[in-house]
Amino acid sequence: MARIRWIAEDSATGPIADAYREWQDANPGRPVIPAILKCFSLRPDFFRDVVAFSDRLHFSEGHLTRRIKEMIATYVSALNQCPY
Amino acid sequence: MQESDPNVYESLARGDLDGAPLPRVEHALLQFVETITKHAYRVTDEQVERLREMGWTDEQLAECVYIAALFAFFNRVADAFGIEFPTNFGTLASRDGDPQQSDPTEGTP
Numbered sequence: 493m494a495r496i497r498w499i500a501e502d503s504a505t506g507p508i509a510d511a512y513r514e515w516q517d518a519n520p521g522r523p524v525i526p527a528i529l530k531c532f533s534l535r536p537d538f539f540r541d542v543v544a545f546s547d548r549l550h551f552s553e554g555h556l557t558r559r560i561k562e563m564i565a566t567y568v569s570a571l572n573q574c575p576y
Numbered sequence: 577m578q579e580s581d582p583n584v585y586e587s588l589a590r591g592d593l594d595g596a597p598l599p600r601v602e603h604a605l606l607q608f609v610e611t612i613t614k615h616a617y618r619v620t621d622e623q624v625e626r627l628r629e630m631g632w633t634d635e636q637l638a639e640c641v642y643i644a645a646l647f648a649f650f651n652r653v654a655d656a657f658g659i660e661f662p663t664n665f666g667t668l669a670s671r672d673g674d675p676q677q678s679d680p681t682e683g684t685p
Contacts (some may be wrong), residue, residue: 495657496658503683527652527654533655549642550646555635555636556639564645567588567648568643569589570589570591570652571591572647573591
């Protein structure tokens, strides 16, 4: 659980329930919504935007290969967790 | 197909770029990512020009900037909310597969 409230899969109703269901349909076999995405659950409209945004940029074809994009994501996250 | 070298990801996940067995051009791209992540205002024309000379296209460099910035966004949100593994979307089923286009590392000795 996070320090700011988010909506769990089993207590979602209305727009966020719909958004969760769509994400689950697009990601078969993954009933759990990733924590980073649950952070956006208090704004279901923005949750959808974030999912679309990251799917378009990171998980679909572009100019860099998925392998390189994955390396960039991994390295950025590591650097952000390190104190300077 | 994605040829992912676990050693590369392990090193990068520790923030150890020099320990990641990578081709020179990919190492340079990740140095660019490091500059953007730590202090984007320090990116220089020369740094970008060097990447171009290595064969990276402006399209690729632009996309690299977007990804680095996107994950900084996710990291900020995750830290503020107090969750671990901020960018762990889990293993995603490949949707469109790996882009079939070449990158500068292909075909280089």
